[in-house]
Amino acid sequence: MSESLFGTRNRFFLAAALATYAAAVIRRPLAFSIAAGIGLTIADSDQMRAAKVPWKTKQNGGDTQEIDQLMNDVNKLKDDLKNKAHWEAGSFELVSGQIDEYIKQAKNMAGQRDVVGDNLDASAKHYDMVSWIALSIAGVMATLATLSLMGKINLAAAVATQAATNAGLQGLWERFKPLLMKVAVFAGATYGVYQLASLTSQQLAMKFQDMKIPTATFGATALGNDAKSGAVTPVAIKDPAMGGLPDLSAGTSLV
Known part of the structure; x- marks a missing residue:
């Protein structure tokens, strides 16, 4: 079988479909909550792994090499300014300090891009695990749905099956709710790192043009x-x- 058939996203889709069917059979608020929660966790870890490559720098297994080229070009500019330009006394030292600060920030930006790539890789592994948990929870819900159907067919066992179904749903929800909270926190942290890296990139692009020099x-x-x-x-x-x-x-x- 192909990887696409058993990829993370498809496991989530299968879990969501199975849980939705089970919730429709069971007809309990908790069942619908669990099915909705599984739907909220759907993600594609394969795309996350692919997305990390453009973010990471070349020396750390990614594709980004523009930052190294930028720092080399700026260092060359600094050397040209020192050796070929004519400066008033003390002026070059002022400019040199600003250029050094620019290079320092470029290095920081490279590090932040690597952190975004690492977070995407960690997210992929995290959602791989969550997809299997979601699938197992959906499987338990399908079992509870079968139990609920048996209770509707066999009225003598209705009370027992309803009690077992309610207890099973409560147990699933108690285990699944903390996982939903962790997924939300994890996603928020990854987004925050991405925003920081993007902001730093924009600031660095503006810094050179905003430089005030003699x-x-x-x-x-x-x-x-x-x-x-x-x-x-x-x-x-x-x-x-x-x-x-x-x-x-x-x-x-x-x-």
Whole structure:
């Protein structure tokens, strides 16, 4: 048989269908609550395992390598700024500190992405286990449904079968309710980690453009902040004596 037939999601679907049928036969509020609870736990662990790969970094078994490339590029930019640009006294040290902080945050973001991937993997294992529990609970409910039907057919045994059914449902609910709470807490924690990683990624994307730096010159071009947005941008050095054309003499300063 194929894995798709016996995958986690299909076990949940089978459990939910069986529990719903049993609840319709038993016709007790607890039976419907258990069937609804099984429906709320449905998840696909195979998709979770597949989703972890794009989140994790290359060195930890994932596909993400852009962060390492980003840190290499920023380090190269730092070296170019140090060796090729012309700075006012003490200006480069200020910029260097901001770039180092940016690289530090990029490393933190890589770690957070790995944590999201690890949480997805843990979630997959967790829901694998829950799917088997849900299937076993549905199986017990099917047995109780059969018992309930026997009571309807054999009126002499009706009182005993009803008592056994009620006791069985109560026992199932007492064991299943804490599991539902754990699933909810687990899902909430995983979502919180995902949100944190996504927020950090957005903040990092904005940080470089929001960086405030002193002017550094590269011959006829300078590195400065845009007057409207404040973003880091190349600025052409203009010489009024040349009608606004760039002054091509090396070492020209905007200060």
